[in-house]
Amino acid sequence: MSKLQKHFESNGQGHVFTFFDEITDSEQKHLLKQASDIDLEELSELVSSLVQNTGSKNETIADSLEPAEFTPRPESEGGNPSLWIEAREKGESALRAGRVAAFTVAGGQGTRLGYDGPKGTFGVTPVLKKSLFQVFAEKILASSLIFGRPVPWYILTSIINHDETVAFFAENNFFGLPEDKVHFFSQGLMPAVDANGKILMADKGQIALSPDGHGGALRALVRSGAIRQMEADGIDTISYFQVDNPLVRCIDPAFIGFHLMNNSELSSKMVPKAYPEEKVGVFCQANGQALVVEYSDLPERLAQERDENGEIRFRAGSIAIHIFDRNFVDRLGSGRDESAKLPFHLANKKVSFIDESGTIHEPDEPNAYKFEMFVFDALPFAANPVIIETDRADDFSPVKNASGIDSAETSAADQLRQFTRWAKEAGIGIETDETGLPSVTFEVSPLFGDTPGRFISAWEALEHKPELTDGLVLV
Numbered sequence: 001m002s003k004l005q006k007h008f009e010s011n012g013q014g015h016v017f018t019f020f021d022e023i024t025d026s027e028q029k030h031l032l033k034q035a036s037d038i039d040l041e042e043l044s045e046l047v048s049s050l051v052q053n054t055g056s057k058n059e060t061i062a063d064s065l066e067p068a069e070f071t072p073r074p075e076s077e078g079g080n081p082s083l084w085i086e087a088r089e090k091g092e093s094a095l096r097a098g099r100v101a102a103f104t105v106a107g108g109q110g111t112r113l114g115y116d117g118p119k120g121t122f123g124v125t126p127v128l129k130k131s132l133f134q135v136f137a138e139k140i141l142a143s144s145l146i147f148g149r150p151v152p153w154y155i156l157t158s159i160i161n162h163d164e165t166v167a168f169f170a171e172n173n174f175f176g177l178p179e180d181k182v183h184f185f186s187q188g189l190m191p192a193v194d195a196n197g198k199i200l201m202a203d204k205g206q207i208a209l210s211p212d213g214h215g216g217a218l219r220a221l222v223r224s225g226a227i228r229q230m231e232a233d234g235i236d237t238i239s240y241f242q243v244d245n246p247l248v249r250c251i252d253p254a255f256i257g258f259h260l261m262n263n264s265e266l267s268s269k270m271v272p273k274a275y276p277e278e279k280v281g282v283f284c285q286a287n288g289q290a291l292v293v294e295y296s297d298l299p300e301r302l303a304q305e306r307d308e309n310g311e312i313r314f315r316a317g318s319i320a321i322h323i324f325d326r327n328f329v330d331r332l333g334s335g336r337d338e339s340a341k342l343p344f345h346l347a348n349k350k351v352s353f354i355d356e357s358g359t360i361h362e363p364d365e366p367n368a369y370k371f372e373m374f375v376f377d378a379l380p381f382a383a384n385p386v387i388i389e390t391d392r393a394d395d396f397s398p399v400k401n402a403s404g405i406d407s408a409e410t411s412a413a414d415q416l417r418q419f420t421r422w423a424k425e426a427g428i429g430i431e432t433d434e435t436g437l438p439s440v441t442f443e444v445s446p447l448f449g450d451t452p453g454r455f456i457s458a459w460e461a462l463e464h465k466p467e468l469t470d471g472l473v474l475v
């Protein structure tokens with residue numbers, strides 16, 4: 001018995017090697033590699049603190065929660081237009097100096113969408129059904145061209161989609177981006193366990209592993225060498241967004257500027273919650289520290305509270321758009337600061353497994369526990385956190401579900417509404433319904449215009465202005 005097997009045995013996980021003698025040499029190698037990547041000490045701590053802890057949620061934290069402060073949009077009450085101009089200029093000069101990288105987390109499983117393939121390859125635009133990756137690539141390319149410096153793009157994948165993601169970019173010539181400026185790297189994995197904390201086996205030679213959550217992005221950035229590469233390239237500002245949101249301004253100069261003006265380690269965008277029950281995390285503060293409280297953890301009485309203006313008091317909804325300072329990621333992701341570690345959260349899921357008698361189980365009910373880190377848990381560790389308000393219509397319409405809210409359909413409609421607002425600003429006559437949706441379906445490439453101002457200039461520069469008809473694509 002190898003040292004590793006003994007180690008598993010003494011930690012009550014010896015069953016992982018039940019079929020070791022039955023599997024092929026290469027399967028044995030693979031299993032040994034999977035097993036050696038698991039930190040059994042960490043796992044057993046997680047099992048006792050999360051799986052076997054039946055205690056209720058900590059109400060004392062809820063008692064000390066206050067709404068987080070944020071910088072309102074120039075158009076909102078209390079907004080300061082000149083501050084936003086200053087921030088935008090600051091961000092633009094950081095972009096001209098080549099200090100900014102884009103960073104997409106795309107390691108998730110995308111189970112709710114039910115699409116067979118990496119989510120970033122899913123088609124989302126109203127006419128061409130361009131993939132999420134292509135939309136982001138064009139936004140990043142537009143920004144690189146405007147500010148005269150290529151914006152490197154880091155993409156977090158996981159073992160379930162890494163090869164397919166890289167192949168998709170290669171097949172599409174990196175959508176016009178310089179190949180050496182697009183970097184892919186895989187996130188870490190965590191084993192799924194049963195209610196007794198026993199590691200589940202996917203089959204005789206494979207542990208049931210799944211990605212360690214978007215919070216795993218921080219340690220993956222360090223472990224993969226991405227952070228070192230950024231340092232070598234003079235990048236200190238990382239613009240973070242999720243793979244499922246085609247409206248996101250991948251590179252937003254004003255946001256970058258606010259982050260830099262405040263010497264922030266972690267900045268975030270918020271949108272006011274549409275209604276108290278909306279399922280988004282909320283920016284709060286407790287004991288002077290900013291944090292995101294998940295919707296399921298925000299006590300009902302706080303979620304429903306109104307301020308003196310009748311607005312939802314805890315209204316700062318998190319939309320998973322952040323800017324990270326590179327050194328901050330290094331500090332958290334390297335684990336060298338013992339006092340700044342992202343906690344794991346528990347998810348109760350259905351996981352197929354093989355038991356020790358060799359029987360395969362396909363459960364109908366959640367039977368397993370998975371462990372995930374969330375990126376917003378970095379917030380309490382960040383110096384000078386900045387939260388700015390953004391307009392949902394210009395920054396957030398994710399594709400999460402196969403149908404209904406936050407689906408391909410709602411997101412395509414929101415993109416179309418945005419193109420229509422820009423077209424109207426450019427003086428184009430276009431009829432819409434009361435939600436701003438036009439009667440024609442058209443599309444604007446970020447390379448034509450990625451802001452109202454740039455859309456207007458590009459439109460005005462067109463010698464032959466096309467009619468806005470179904471299927472028109474402005475490139």
Ligand code: UTP
Pocket residue numbers: 105106107108109110111112113119156187211212213214216241242243244400
């Ligand atoms: P979601 O929370 O929407 O999860 O991820 P998901 O796995 O994509 O989808 P469901 O819940 O299975 O339907 C939000 C973002 O975080 C990334 C996703 O790729 C998405 O961009 N993510 C999530 C990771 O990069 N790694 C993870 O382990 C989890």
